[in-house]
Amino acid sequence: MSPVTTGAGRPVITAWSAVSSYGIGRPAFTEGLRERRPTVTGLGPEHAPTPDGTGCVVPSFDIRGVLGKKGTRSMDRVTGLAVTAVGSLLDDGERNRAVGTGEGAAFALGTTTGSAQSMMDFTRDSLTGEQPFFVDPARFPNTVMNCAAGQSAIWYQLKGPNATIAGGRTAALHALNYSRRLLGSGRARTVLCGGAEEFSPARAWLEHHASDGGPAAPLGEGCAMLLVEPHDPGDSGQPVLAELLAVELGVVIEGGTGPALVSCLRSALHRAGAEPAQVVAVARSGAPGPEGHEESEAVHEVFGAAGPADLTPTGLIGDTGAAAAAFQAAALLSYAADHPDTAAGRIGVITSVDRTGTVGCALLGLR
Structure with missing residues (x-):
C-alpha cells in the first residue's frame, strides 16, 4: 500500500479550530472526541421552547462575554459563533494570523439559510408592531445569509473574496470546493473555509416539521474553520496537516x-x-x-x-x-x-x- 504524497501547489490544510458543544477552540473539540463524550443536554429557558427540550449547544456561550461589547449589540448567534471560531483559529499561532488575514485572504462559509431565528424575529416585529417599519434597523443585516461571513471579514481584516454558500448539510463541502477554485485561479493567497449553524427554537421547529418522523440526532450547533492554502515545499514553516x-x-x-x-x-x-x-x-x-x-x-x-x-x-x-x-x-x-x-x-x-x-x-x- 503506497502512501499519499503531497504535490507542489495543491491545496493543503494548515490549521483549524472549532466552536462546538465541547467548548471553544481546537483543544476542547479534540479532547471531547478523544473521550467520545456525548454533549446532549436539557435546555434552559434561553433556548425554549423547542419540540423536545434537548440539544447540543455551545456551553455558556454569551456573545458579548466572548467577543466584548463593541460591535456585538445586535449580533445574532450564528454570527457570534462564526466570528468566535475565526478568532480562535487566528489566535492559535502567529503564522495563522500572518497568512490568514489582509490582502489575498479569502473567506468561504457554508450555511443553510443563515439565521432562521433572526429572519423570523424580524418578520414578526414587522407584523406585530404598531407600524410595519417599527423594527430595529440594526438587526436587519442578521436576516441575510452572508451576515456571518461579512462580520468575520470586518472583524479580522479579511480583504480577499468573501463568499457564503448555501447547501444544507453539504454546504461546507461546497465551501471547500470553492476554496480550492479560488486558490487554483490565483484569486486568493489563503482561504478561511468552514461552516456555521446555530441552535434556535426556530430551527428546532423547522427541523421537527420537516422530519419524516423517524429517529434523529439531537440538534447541535457551532462553527468549524479550516485554513486552506497552496502547498509550498519551499516554506519550511508551513505546517501541513x-x-x-x-x-x-x-x-x-x-x-x-x-x-x-x-x-x-x-x-x-x-x-x-x-x-x-x-x-x-x-x-x-x-x-x-x-x-x-x-x-x-x-x-x-x-x-x-x-x-x-x-x-x-x-x-x-x-x-x-x-x-x-x-x-x-x-x-x-x-x-x-x-x-x-x-x-x-x-x-x-x-x-x-x-x-x-x-x-x-x-x-x-x-x-
Whole structure:
C-alpha cells in the first residue's frame, strides 16, 4: 500500500479550530472526541421552547462575554459563533494570523439559510408592531445569509473574496470546493473555509416539521474553520496537516441517495489516484432519515464493512446542519494528530447527504 504524497501547489490544510458543544477552540473539540463524550443536554429557558427540550449547544456561550461589547449589540448567534471560531483559529499561532488575514485572504462559509431565528424575529416585529417599519434597523443585516461571513471579514481584516454558500448539510463541502477554485485561479493567497449553524427554537421547529418522523440526532450547533492554502515545499514553516486530494459534489436525480454518493466516492478516488485500501477513516454526516441510512450503505459498498475507522461525530455533538462537513474534517484532523503511526500517509474521507437531494464527499491526505 503506497502512501499519499503531497504535490507542489495543491491545496493543503494548515490549521483549524472549532466552536462546538465541547467548548471553544481546537483543544476542547479534540479532547471531547478523544473521550467520545456525548454533549446532549436539557435546555434552559434561553433556548425554549423547542419540540423536545434537548440539544447540543455551545456551553455558556454569551456573545458579548466572548467577543466584548463593541460591535456585538445586535449580533445574532450564528454570527457570534462564526466570528468566535475565526478568532480562535487566528489566535492559535502567529503564522495563522500572518497568512490568514489582509490582502489575498479569502473567506468561504457554508450555511443553510443563515439565521432562521433572526429572519423570523424580524418578520414578526414587522407584523406585530404598531407600524410595519417599527423594527430595529440594526438587526436587519442578521436576516441575510452572508451576515456571518461579512462580520468575520470586518472583524479580522479579511480583504480577499468573501463568499457564503448555501447547501444544507453539504454546504461546507461546497465551501471547500470553492476554496480550492479560488486558490487554483490565483484569486486568493489563503482561504478561511468552514461552516456555521446555530441552535434556535426556530430551527428546532423547522427541523421537527420537516422530519419524516423517524429517529434523529439531537440538534447541535457551532462553527468549524479550516485554513486552506497552496502547498509550498519551499516554506519550511508551513505546517501541513492534510492535503485536499479531491472534492466531488452531486445531486440525486434518479436512483436514490446511495447510488449518487457511491458515484461521488468512486469519482473522487479516481481523481485522487487512490484505492479504497488507502482510506484509514471515514466521517459521515450521519443525516437523519432514509438519506442517512443510504449514506451508511454507500460507504459500506465502497470501502467494505471492516475497513476504515468510523469517525462520524453526529452522535456526540448533534446534527450540526451546514457546519457538519466542517466538523467532520475537524474529526479527521483530530484523529490524525492522535494516531500519527496509523494515519500518516493515509486518506480520510468526508461524506455528506441532505434531504434536499445534494450529496458530496472529500478526500484528505492526512499527515
